[in-house]
Amino acid sequence: MAEKTSVVTSDRYKQGLTYGDYIAQINVNQDRFEQYYDTAGDALTDEDSAFFKEAVEKGCKVLVLGEDWCPDVYRGMPVIARVAEASGMEMRVFPRDANLDIADEFLNRGEFRSIPTAVFFTGDQEYLGHWIERPALAHKETAEIGQAIEREMAGRDEQAVREARRGQLNARFPAWQRDTVRELRELLEQKLGL
Amino acid sequence: MASMPIVYTIQGCDACVKLIDKWNAEGVEFEERRADLSQEIMEEARSYGDVVPIIRYPDGRTEEGFEGGIGCYIG
Numbered sequence: 001m002a003e004k005t006s007v008v009t010s011d012r013y014k015q016g017l018t019y020g021d022y023i024a025q026i027n028v029n030q031d032r033f034e035q036y037y038d039t040a041g042d043a044l045t046d047e048d049s050a051f052f053k054e055a056v057e058k059g060c061k062v063l064v065l066g067e068d069w070c071p072d073v074y075r076g077m078p079v080i081a082r083v084a085e086a087s088g089m090e091m092r093v094f095p096r097d098a099n100l101d102i103a104d105e106f107l108n109r110g111e112f113r114s115i116p117t118a119v120f121f122t123g124d125q126e127y128l129g130h131w132i133e134r135p136a137l138a139h140k141e142t143a144e145i146g147q148a149i150e151r152e153m154a155g156r157d158e159q160a161v162r163e164a165r166r167g168q169l170n171a172r173f174p175a176w177q178r179d180t181v182r183e184l185r186e187l188l189e190q191k192l193g194l
Numbered sequence: 195m196a197s198m199p200i201v202y203t204i205q206g207c208d209a210c211v212k213l214i215d216k217w218n219a220e221g222v223e224f225e226e227r228r229a230d231l232s233q234e235i236m237e238e239a240r241s242y243g244d245v246v247p248i249i250r251y252p253d254g255r256t257e258e259g260f261e262g263g264i265g266c267y268i269g
Contacts, residue, residue: 069266165244
């Protein structure tokens, strides 16, 4: 696992982009990053902010791997940005495909370079833990929505099915953003003993 | 209608690479459109499917993904 042998040294970490700089250089989906940054504003309670501030007092910082074309990234990364802003947590973004050595350290199920991946470190660059892709609730509800649409729209035009599925998934994202915050809290609660 | 297949891809997509390698090996003529490089092409790709590679054949058929590769969700 990561820990002392991570390719993410302190110097490497500092080479990552701030969230603002990352957004400024993306090719696609700028409007979607903005849209989900707005909705992510409601994802954190005051208590969540206080919790993450406490984590920062213990030296916690975060690295995020992402790519701009990916819906999980333009929906999930803004949540992590909100967490960082609300708590003063340092956040550095690394485009995945230009940093495959980092991605390969934090594979999903040991196999997939899923994004976004948020990796938490201490100020001394000690690995704390990481979170991958989307909350469990999103995986569960995505499957349920997909199955229900297939059942209810069997035989309908593919584009109509796609639009219906997208509409239902998009409607759930504010709830999934809140669940992302909850999962990030749980991870840090365990790792930092908060 | 285009006279050769159009394939929408993104960088870092395993299935896209496998499809293009296969077509290159077979001498298939095609036009690649990178959805990660332009919003216009991204929206065009999304109008045809959710998972790249998305192939538009000259006869109007559309296919998503590619055998044995991990497609990437863009929907």
